[in-house]
Every structure is written in structure tokens, then in C-alpha cells.
Amino acid sequence: MKLNLLKIFFLVVCFTYSLYASQKAKVFALHSYSQEYEWTKNQHSSFVSTLKKSDKEFEIYSEYLDTKRVDFTLDYQNKFIEYLKIKYADANPDLIYVSDDNALNFVYEHYDKLFKNDKNKIPVFFSGINDFDMHEKLPSDIYAGVYELKEIKPNIELIKQFSPQTRDVYIVGDNSNTYEFIKKEIQTQETVFANFKFHYIGEGEIVKIQSQLPNKPKTFVILTTIGNIKDEKNNMLLPEESIQRMKQNKNLIILSMEDAYMCKGVVGGYVTSGIKQGEEAANLVLKYLDEKTLKNITSLLKSPNLYIFDSKELIDARVILSEYIARNSTIIGKDKDFIEKNQSILLNIFAVITAILFFTTVTLYVMAKKRDFPLQEL
Numbered sequence: 169m170k171l172n173l174l175k176i177f178f179l180v181v182c183f184t185y186s187l188y189a190s191q192k193a194k195v196f197a198l199h200s201y202s203q204e205y206e207w208t209k210n211q212h213s214s215f216v217s218t219l220k221k222s223d224k225e226f227e228i229y230s231e232y233l234d235t236k237r238v239d240f241t242l243d244y245q246n247k248f249i250e251y252l253k254i255k256y257a258d259a260n261p262d263l264i265y266v267s268d269d270n271a272l273n274f275v276y277e278h279y280d281k282l283f284k285n286d287k288n289k290i291p292v293f294f295s296g297i298n299d300f301d302m303h304e305k306l307p308s309d310i311y312a313g314v315y316e317l318k319e320i321k322p323n324i325e326l327i328k329q330f331s332p333q334t335r336d337v338y339i340v341g342d343n344s345n346t347y348e349f350i351k352k353e354i355q356t357q358e359t360v361f362a363n364f365k366f367h368y369i370g371e372g373e374i375v376k377i378q379s380q381l382p383n384k385p386k387t388f389v390i391l392t393t394i395g396n397i398k399d400e401k402n403n404m405l406l407p408e409e410s411i412q413r414m415k416q417n418k419n420l421i422i423l424s425m426e427d428a429y430m431c432k433g434v435v436g437g438y439v440t441s442g443i444k445q446g447e448e449a450a451n452l453v454l455k456y457l458d459e460k461t462l463k464n465i466t467s468l469l470k471s472p473n474l475y476i477f478d479s480k481e482l483i484d485a486r487v488i489l490s491e492y493i494a495r496n497s498t499i500i501g502k503d504k505d506f507i508e509k510n511q512s513i514l515l516n517i518f519a520v521i522t523a524i525l526f527f528t529t530v531t532l533y534v535m536a537k538k539r540d541f542p543l544q545e546l
Contacts, residue, residue, distance in 0.1 A: 296314070436476050
């Protein structure tokens with residue numbers, strides 16, 4: 169009898185566990201760039217953390233095309249498909265998440281060769297997409313996501329505020345497709361700033377970029393995307409390394425259009441946010457899981473951008489933010505006020521004073537008892 173009860177109990181536990189496991193949504197994440205690339209890292213971690221804040225359970229598989237370092241050829245794509253088929257033969261994901269243009273193009277072009285879902289077509293969610301033409305191409309019953317627009321206007325307005333006499337602006341990026349998308353968008357807005365001359369430097373070699381940047385006081389540079397730049401030995405440079413090479417020219421004041429490039433040497437700017445991109449994509453996923461359809465879900469065409477600045481770099485560049493911009497910005501390294509800066513010291517002092525008062529009170533009480541003094545007369 170006991171043995172039968174144990175068997176029944178064991179079967180119930182197994183059934184409950186399998187039911188719980190089956191309720192997990194399987195997510196296959198495919199990123200255009202390396203897992204160490206800050207922009208990709210921000211999107212992925214924000215996407216995952218937003219999902220985990222919900223009351224739902226997820227099982228997440230992640231892969232990286234690494235197209236900043238590997239040529240995105242058709243042969244490479246075909247081999248990557250074969251790799252996915254072998255590794256994820258039994259995965260059967262419930263949905264797909266991709267970041268940036270190459271990963272979206274890969275899934276769009278090879279959708280029918282990838283995973284199969286027995287029930288219906290697998291929905292695809294995306295973030296960090298520069299090519300707005302994809303909005304017309306992508307079937308709305310399968311695709312939904314967040315577009316990324318690097319906005320030039322707020323950054324030119326910043327330059328006008330920082331240096332009203334400036335007329336030349338240098339737009340710097342690598343030689344990638346993403347840079348070309350951004351350049352194309354900026355060029356459509358050039359006429360709004362008739363007094364400015366835009367110089368485009370799109371190169372895959374840091375020495376070529378350095379040679380085209382002028383060595384004159386208060387030269388303003390705006391970074392677009394710089395993840396595909398190499399040094400003289402054909403080694404891929406990290407974005408911060410490329411920035412440090414540019415900053416060998418002490419006259420440069422560098423603004424960024426992407427939060428991933430907020431490192432030493434960069435003043436800041438109106439930037440696209442990898443964190444916001446991943447968060448918004450995850451919110452679309454959660455809405456889909458609630459409604460079980462993409463029918464009422466639309467892609468975000470308005471890029472979730474924000475102002476971000478480095479206080480030390482602002483001081484070094486001798487530029488000052490307007491009160492309005494400063495109030496609506498994230499300021500990195502901003503000086504803390506006295507209380508915040510000395511919080512631990514003040515807490516220790518408070519603890520010591522409290523302890524002294526406590527022991528003084530106890531001592532006086534004991535002395536009063538010994539002398540038979542009424543406590544109220546003390």
C-alpha cells in the first residue's frame with residue numbers, strides 16, 4: 169500500500185513539474201554583433217531582465233552572428249543555418265528575438281529554413297533596426313519590434329548652444345551598412361541647418377579617420393556607429409580604443425549618437441539607448457503572450473532616445489549645458505552633494521553619538537539608583 173502511494177505521489181510530482189516546465193516560453197535570441205559589444209550587451213540584458221520582472225517563465229537561447237568581425241556573406245549565412253539546425257534540432261522556440269539589422273535580415277531571408285513550430289508560425293520581435301524600409305516589408309502577423317533612429321537635429325542644436333560660431337560638423341562612423349543607413353537619414357535633414365557644413369567620414373581604418381579630422385580648436389565630431397574599425401595591423405578596435413585614438417587630437421569635442429559609446433573622451437549627446445531598445449522589445453513580447461496574437465501589436469517607429477552626458481568631459485571641453493537640457497538629462501559622474509558624498513561618515517558619526525547618549529543615560533540611571541536619588545530629580 170505504501171509503495172503504491174509513493175508511486176502515485178511520484179507521478180503527481182513529475183506531472184506537476186512537466187506541466188510547469190511546459191508553461192515556460194522558449195525564446196531564441198539572435199544578435200547581429202558580439203556578446204561583448206556594449207550595444208548588443210545592453211539590448212540583450214535589458215530584454216531578459218524585463219521579461220524576468222513579469223510573472224511569466226522563460227527559457228532563453230542566445231546566438232551571435234558577430235558581423236562586426238565576420239563578413240556577412242551568403243556562404244557564412246548558409247553555414248550558420250546548418251549550425252542552428254544541428255544545435256537547436258529539438259528546441260522548438262515559441263518566439264524569436266533579434267537585435268540590429270543583420271540579424272533581422274538573416275531571419276527575414278531565411279525564415280522558412282529556420283525553426284518549425286507545429287502549431288503556427290513563430291513570431292519575431294526585434295530592436296535596434298535602422299532600416300525603416302523594413303517596416304513596409306515585414307509581415308505584421310509575424311514581425312513586431314522597435315526601430316532605432318539616431319537623431320541629428322538635437323545634437324546639432326547642442327553644438328549651436330556649445331559654440332554658436334561653429335559651422336563645420338564631422339560625422340564619423342565605420343564602413344558598415346548601419347553607418348550608411350545613418351548617413352542617409354542625416355543627409356535628408358541637412359537643409360534644416362543651412363549654416364552648417366557636414367563632413368562625412370566613413371572608414372574602416374582608424375588612421376584614415378584620424379587623417380581626415382582637422383586639427384583646429386573646437387572641432388565638433390558626432391559619432392554614429394564605430395564598431396567596425398581596425399588598426400594598422402588589421403586588428404578590430406573596441407569602440408573605446410577608436411575614441412582614444414581620435415582623442416589624440418586634443419582639439420576634438422566628441423558627441424555620441426549611441427549610449428554604448430559613452431566612455432572616456434566623449435562629452436555625450438542625444439543618444440539611442442540599448443537599454444530602452446531591449447526593454448521596449450520585451451514589453452511587446454509580454455503583450456503578445458497575454459493576447460496570444462500580434463493583431464493589436466504595432467512596432468515602435470519612434471526611437472526611445474535620451475540625453476546623456478559625462479560631467480567631467482563637459483568640464484574638460486569647456487562647454488555648458490542649458491538648464492533645460494541638464495534638467496532632462498542623465499549626467500554621468502555628477503558631483504554629489506555634501507550629504508550624499510559623506511553619507512557613510514555621517515552615518516558612523518550618528519551611530520557613535522547614539523551609542524554615547526545611550527551609555528550616558530544608563531550610567532546616570534545606575535548612579536541615581538545607588539544614591540537613592542529619585543530619577544525625576546536628576
